[in-house]
Amino acid sequence: MSTTTIEVPRPASAEPAPSAAGVGRVTLPNVARSEWIKFRTLRSSWVTLGSAVLAMVAIGLVIGYNVGKNYTGLAPEDVAPSGILQGYFLAQLLIGVLGVLFVSGEYGTGMIRSTLAAVPRRVPVLVAKSVVFGSIALVTMVASTFAAYFGGQLFLSSYGHGGSLSDPGALRAVIGTGVYLALIGLLGGALGWIIRSTAGGISTLVGILLVVPVVFQLLPGAWAADVLKYLPSEAGGAFVTSVSLPGTLAPWTGLGVLVAWVAAAMLAAAVLLRRRDA
Amino acid sequence: MIEAVGLTKRYGDKTAVDDLTFTVTPGVVTGFLGPNGAGKSTTMRMIIGLDAPTSGTVLVNGRRYDEHAAPLHEVGALLEARAIHTSRTAENHLRAMAAATGIKQRRVDEVIDLVGLRDVAGKRAGAFSLGMGQRLGIASALLGDPATVMLDEPINGLDPEGILWVRHLLKELAAEGRTVFVSSHLMSEMALTADHLIVVGRGRLIRDVSTEDFIASASANSVRVRSPQAEQLRALLLGPGVTIASEHAGELDVTGLSSDQIGSRAATAGLTLYELSPLQASLEEAFMELTKDSVEYRSHVSDNEFLTRKVAA
Numbered sequence: 001m002s003t004t005t006i007e008v009p010r011p012a013s014a015e016p017a018p019s020a021a022g023v024g025r026v027t028l029p030n031v032a033r034s035e036w037i038k039f040r041t042l043r044s045s046w047v048t049l050g051s052a053v054l055a056m057v058a059i060g061l062v063i064g065y066n067v068g069k070n071y072t073g074l075a076p077e078d079v080a081p082s083g084i085l086q087g088y089f090l091a092q093l094l095i096g097v098l099g100v101l102f103v104s105g106e107y108g109t110g111m112i113r114s115t116l117a118a119v120p121r122r123v124p125v126l127v128a129k130s131v132v133f134g135s136i137a138l139v140t141m142v143a144s145t146f147a148a149y150f151g152g153q154l155f156l157s158s159y160g161h162g163g164s165l166s167d168p169g170a171l172r173a174v175i176g177t178g179v180y181l182a183l184i185g186l187l188g189g190a191l192g193w194i195i196r197s198t199a200g201g202i203s204t205l206v207g208i209l210l211v212v213p214v215v216f217q218l219l220p221g222a223w224a225a226d227v228l229k230y231l232p233s234e235a236g237g238a239f240v241t242s243v244s245l246p247g248t249l250a251p252w253t254g255l256g257v258l259v260a261w262v263a264a265a266m267l268a269a270a271v272l273l274r275r276r277d278a
Numbered sequence: 279m280i281e282a283v284g285l286t287k288r289y290g291d292k293t294a295v296d297d298l299t300f301t302v303t304p305g306v307v308t309g310f311l312g313p314n315g316a317g318k319s320t321t322m323r324m325i326i327g328l329d330a331p332t333s334g335t336v337l338v339n340g341r342r343y344d345e346h347a348a349p350l351h352e353v354g355a356l357l358e359a360r361a362i363h364t365s366r367t368a369e370n371h372l373r374a375m376a377a378a379t380g381i382k383q384r385r386v387d388e389v390i391d392l393v394g395l396r397d398v399a400g401k402r403a404g405a406f407s408l409g410m411g412q413r414l415g416i417a418s419a420l421l422g423d424p425a426t427v428m429l430d431e432p433i434n435g436l437d438p439e440g441i442l443w444v445r446h447l448l449k450e451l452a453a454e455g456r457t458v459f460v461s462s463h464l465m466s467e468m469a470l471t472a473d474h475l476i477v478v479g480r481g482r483l484i485r486d487v488s489t490e491d492f493i494a495s496a497s498a499n500s501v502r503v504r505s506p507q508a509e510q511l512r513a514l515l516l517g518p519g520v521t522i523a524s525e526h527a528g529e530l531d532v533t534g535l536s537s538d539q540i541g542s543r544a545a546t547a548g549l550t551l552y553e554l555s556p557l558q559a560s561l562e563e564a565f566m567e568l569t570k571d572s573v574e575y576r577s578h579v580s581d582n583e584f585l586t587r588k589v590a591a
Binding site for chain 1: 423
């Protein structure tokens with residue numbers, strides 16, 4: 001009990017046995033510890049995270065084999081270092097879904113009420129969840145992009161087309177794809193906070209990543225192409241590729257735009273979290 | 279200590295909680311009584327900051343709930359709807375809750391034993407029966423060894439042994455000097471458990487009264503009298519300590535006189551009686567009567583107005 005509370009009279013005769021509750025406080029590290037326990041004690045966390053890793057690595061191996069075998073005549077973006085990392089198209093959906101689930105699962109089950117009763121200022125929960133999930137996603141996704149790259153290289157080099165991380169754009173593509181995936185995971189988390197339902201959050205994520213870009217590709221006019229390159233998936237795509245394609249942003253500009261999207265979504269999530277009834 | 283002042287919550291044009299003012303004091307069990315939909319859960323959610331009041335304030339242990347450095351040490355709450363991730367085990371749920379406030383594993387073990395969930399602590403909370411879920415919710419509420427314990431319908435889904443356990447637990451917590459605030463729609467249960475009652479209906483405060491007084495007023499004998507000369511009889515019987523209500527013409531409900539006294543006085547005055555029958559309202563009837571009124575008369579009725587209106591009727 002904090003020292004500032006009103007003293008509650010406790011008759012000596014009814015004094016409870018010394019409790020182990022101790023004198024705790026809600027601090028950001030404590031809330032982060034709580035979120036880490038929440039993450040690791042759900043099997044679905046590991047299944048989804050494992051699927052994302054598997055998608056990244058397995059597709060990297062398959063691409064490495066195919067590209068190595070049919071090297072001549074392939075498009076430059078396929079033979080580029082980032083070619084092996086195309087598994088991120090699938091992995092982004094899995095890590096994004098995990099981001100949504102980590103938040104929406106609490107709303108779906110009612111757990112959010114316990115969470116917010118423990119941390120009634122609320123925003124620390126959003127920060128802690130983002131830090132914990134962002135770290136897990138960053139570590140595992142960067143590890144899997146490296147695994148995908150080196151795994152793919154095994155096939156490529158066996159066909160005599162091996163490359164190295166010192167090739168132009170290679171290191172940025174490998175680390176960048178991991179960073180991109182972690183950011184998409186955080187975007188999913190923000191959507192979870194904003195939409196508060198698993199189905200709604202996942203649909204919106206898929207819409208943003210896969211549907212909206214297609215719509216802008218189909219729309220006629222230069223303005224559509226201008227908008228297109230600033231969408232999260234396209235801006236991120238410019239960052240993770242080692243070949244520069246026409247009509248896309250410069251890599252680091254792309255990263256900046258994607259980070260801005262994620263930051264804006266998180267800010268909206270925080271504002272709504274503070275305002276809405278739980 | 280819980281202090282609500284003018285607490286109001288509106289959802290669109292529906293008012294769930296309407297200008298509630300009450301104080302829940304430490305050392306006793308305070309029952310929060312009202313029919314379903316009376317605004318009990320909404321009030322409790324506002325106390326711990328899950329819902330923001332439309333107007334009014336509520337303080338716990340002297341401050342707004344979210345202004346405490348360690349809220350779980352201040353108020354432990356069991357909410358009506360389940361507030362547990364169904365795929366997590368009971369123990370891991372408690373661990374995660376405890377961690378946010380820096381409460382140690384030893385306390386988690388303590389509350390698991392306290393509520394008797396040791397054998398199922400490693401099972402998914404989603405597989406729990408309603409009663410086990412309630413026990414887990416109570417364990418969660420007690421994690422921070424809070425000065426105020428607030429339980430929303432804690433006996434829902436409990437078997438008789440569980441009900442008895444909750445009853446003892448609540449009394450024990452109050453005896454330790456804690457503030458204990460427990461909601462129920464069952465008057466009979468509250469009569470056994472609570473020392474004080476806050477009765478609400480349609481979001482409004484109906485009574486704020488000690489259980490003893492409530493029972494005394496509820497079980498006060500009244501006598502049903504039917505007479506073709508009811509108005510003369512009323513004038514005859516009225517006096518200090520006598521209240522008379524009348525719901526139908528020619529019918530009086532008299533409190534404060536025995537049927538013998540009424541019969542003798544009527545005979546002396548030469549008035550005809552068709553019926554003279556002692557009535558005793560049960561607690562449930564008294565409660566239903568109270569909350570029925572809050573539905574029928576859509577205006578705020580204070581404790582005293584309620585009594586006088588019945589007399590005047």
